[in-house]
Amino acid sequence: MxxxxxxxxxxxxxxxxxxxxxxxxxxxxxxxxxxxRDVILAGIEPVASSDSxxxxxxxxSAIVAGHDVTLSGNDDMPDRYGRQPAFVFVDSSDTPVQAQxxxxxxxxVAASVTDKDCAAAxxxxxxxxxxxxxxxxADPTVIKNTESPGDILAGIGRFMLVEGKxxxxxxxxxxxxxxxxxxxxxxxxxTIPKRMIPVFEGAGIMLKSLENRRIRVxxxxxxxxxxxxxxxxxxxxxxxGEN
Numbered sequence: 001m002x003x004x005x006x007x008x009x010x011x012x013x014x015x016x017x018x019x020x021x022x023x024x025x026x027x028x029x030x031x032x033x034x035x036x037r038d039v040i041l042a043g044i045e046p047v048a049s050s051d052s053x054x055x056x057x058x059x060x061s062a063i064v065a066g067h068d069v070t071l072s073g074n075d076d077m078p079d080r081y082g083r084q085p086a087f088v089f090v091d092s093s094d095t096p097v098q099a100q101x102x103x104x105x106x107x108x109v110a111a112s113v114t115d116k117d118c119a120a121a122x123x124x125x126x127x128x129x130x131x132x133x134x135x136x137x138a139d140p141t142v143i144k145n146t147e148s149p150g151d152i153l154a155g156i157g158r159f160m161l162v163e164g165k166x167x168x169x170x171x172x173x174x175x176x177x178x179x180x181x182x183x184x185x186x187x188x189x190x191t192i193p194k195r196m197i198p199v200f201e202g203a204g205i206m207l208k209s210l211e212n213r214r215i216r217v218x219x220x221x222x223x224x225x226x227x228x229x230x231x232x233x234x235x236x237x238x239x240x241g242e243n
Contacts, residue, residue, distance in 0.1 A: 011121025105135020
């Protein structure tokens, strides 16, 4: 199991939301407690990989199955499937399960955490696994290339990382498009609703300035002509360099 830097481990401290013993692993990021509650790990997403050695569900099971866990978070309102989103700590550990999975390369940062310290901690854990090529990062196809839109389109309905150079930034109605090709019916694009523009600008990301910049974007793949990711959070877009 990959060690997690203490500075990373300390980043996600929220209000207590209860505790319990894990009796069943449901999938790669959710489990059931002895009292019947279903819990889903906040802030991360599982990822499909062609690397047969990577089994995210087994990774979660190895950490939490049969253990006592404590839950924390800003909101304990169940999701539409009745699962309680939470940051999870095993046997009074200071390290959230999310950071452990990310450090192993068994999950991806979802970019859904608004707390800056926690978001930075999760990003650092993911980056450590990426640099060490652990878990899913041993598979070079985890990050899709915008020059291969067919590979992206094959992932409709899945959470993916996509990387490439922004060819143009255009506004059409209430949507801004970051275009990575000239053919809107085939090429990949990122869509950003007008209401989100002040949020991006407040974080120092002027959308027009992204032209000719390489970026990495994470999110759910949709098909609207070509493959699309809708960016609703600043953390979904990462600047990679000038070219």
